[in-house]
Amino acid sequence: MFDKIIDGFVKTFIAEDRYKMFLNGFWNTIQIAFVATIIGVIIGAIVAIIRVFHKQTGKLVILDKICEIYTTVIRGTPVVVQLLITYNIIFVWSTQAVLIGMIGFGLNSGAYVAEIMRGGINAVDIGQTEAGRSLGLSSFTTMKSIVLPQAIKNVLPAIGNEFISLLKETSIIGFLGVIDLTKAAERVISRTMNVYFPYISIALVYLAVVYGLSYLLKLLERRLAKSDR
Amino acid sequence: MTDNKVIIDVKGLYKTFDGKKMILQGINCQINKGEKIVIIGPSGGGKSTFLRCLNLLEKPTYGEIWVNGKLITPVDPYLHFDVIKASLTYGKMFEKKRAENPIISDEDLSNEIIAEIKENDLLNEKREGRAFKDLVKDIYLNNYIQIDLARQKMGMVFQHFNLFPHMTVKENITFAPVSLKLKTPEEAAKRADELLERVGLLEKADAYPSQLSGGQKQRIAIVRALAMDPEVMLFDEPTSALDPEMVGEVLDLIKQLASEGMTMIVVTHEMGFAREVAERVLFISEGLILEEAPPEQFFNSPKNPRLVQFLQKVL
Secondary structure, X not given: OHHXXXXXXXXXXXXXXXXXXXXXXXXXXXXXXXXXXXXXXHHHHHHHHHHHHHXXXXXXXXXXXXXXXXXXXXXXXXXXXXXXXXXHHHOOOOOOHHHHHHHHHHHHHHHHHHHHHHHHHHHOOHHHHHHHHHOOOXXXXXXXXXXXXXXXXXXXXXXXXXXXHHHHHHHHHHHHOOOOHHHHHHHHHHHHOOOHHHHHHHHHHHHHHHHHHHHHHHHHHXXXXXXXX | OOOOOEEEEEEEEEEEEOOOEEEEEEEEEEEEOOOEEEEEOOOOOOHHHHHHHHOOOOOOOEEXXXXXXXXXXXXXXXXXXXXXXXXXXXXXHHHHHHHHOOOOOHHHHHHHHHHHHHHHOOOOHHHOHHHHHXXXXXXXXXXXXXXXXXXXXXXXXXXXXXXXXXXXXXXXXXXXXXHOOOOOHHHHHHHHHHHHHHOOOHHHOOOOHHHOOHHHHHHHHHHHHHOOOOOEEEEEOOOOOOOHHHHHHHHXXXXXXXXXXXXXXXXXXXXXXXXXXXXXXXXXXXXXXXXXXXXXXXXXXXXXXXXXXXXXXXX
């Protein structure tokens, strides 16, 4: 029994330097999740601001419509389908699957972040905007320095959840042939026929990363909460 | 356009919300430098809307507002006879009426037509021809001031304070002057200290708004407006959200400002304050200024029946 465990461990990680496959997969997962998160936040913030600005002023009609269609389409279709379309149709000339994964997941995440942020911005009392504008600040400065900081503080837990789901969702990037953590486990299994070690160990890795991420978010939340003692 | 004693000039101000409810229906009002105006009236009568129109937190539907001789609203063609006369509608009506009535003098005819156009809202701004359009544009370009610039000189104090909760008291006060590059951070900080000292809240400089009482918050909100060195202060029911024991400290500060010669317009329910501080009291109800008079006359011998009724209820 004990021998079997040792044997499984050796076969999974040590034989033929297979731990390198896991490391490589882990690196791809982290890379994709990290860049996609940044793309998602940028797109999400821009879309949210456009939509709120449109609602407040009635300007930017066309941009607002584009943003609305974007969120509807992204939220209404599975992320796998979006990735396949991005890879096989939009970027058909490119084989940079990792890069396309970043873009695909970023676009996907952007729609969710946008809706979260829009809710967060709308939840900030209109009096804050009025106070900012009444001091002579431009609508841009008021949004950037007065409304957004409060909105972000309110939506941070929801955005954190979004990051966490994004990290876990990247496990389907194998559809594009990228060797991420999950795909690495499958590759190893196809050689060793041992399913326990690869699957359990990658589950633990995901768990550890998510746990670390939650911890960081909690620290950030606590820092931002210093004004409501 | 206006003599330089007048700081705010409101002409023919109308405001409807969503084209339905008429909140303001034709307000004309001039406010002089250094004058203390108190506005009272029943809820829903339009007094807050009027105040908020003065710095364009609400956009007037019709009418013009001039601040320091500068236009902050779009041009309202109905307020300019020469603009009406330049319109195609006027041209057509003039010819038609002239044919009907050859004897009437040009001037009388013109007045008649202008009155009719104003009465029936006959101008369609998009279809009044080049001359009309050019004239409107001309008036606008020669007189307008960008609203953010005008607002820098008009402090506003809100019923619910609206301090920025994510900034300390000091940051609340210095943010706008520094961000607008009106003051260096050092100058702004020094001014903030002076003002805080004056209202007795210097020790709260590094506190956050959530750590202050309502009265303290409102005094900080006043200081925040004062840090912009405004020429006029607008107060929108500054004590209505306060616990009774905190009303006094806020009113005292406003009185102090008044005694220093600050121009101010105060919407309030505090009749005692109105009596004491106001130089002119306006009664706004049903979207109109139904009465305006010095406080003595306003409270002791009101003329408008609606005001008489109102005073009976509140005094």
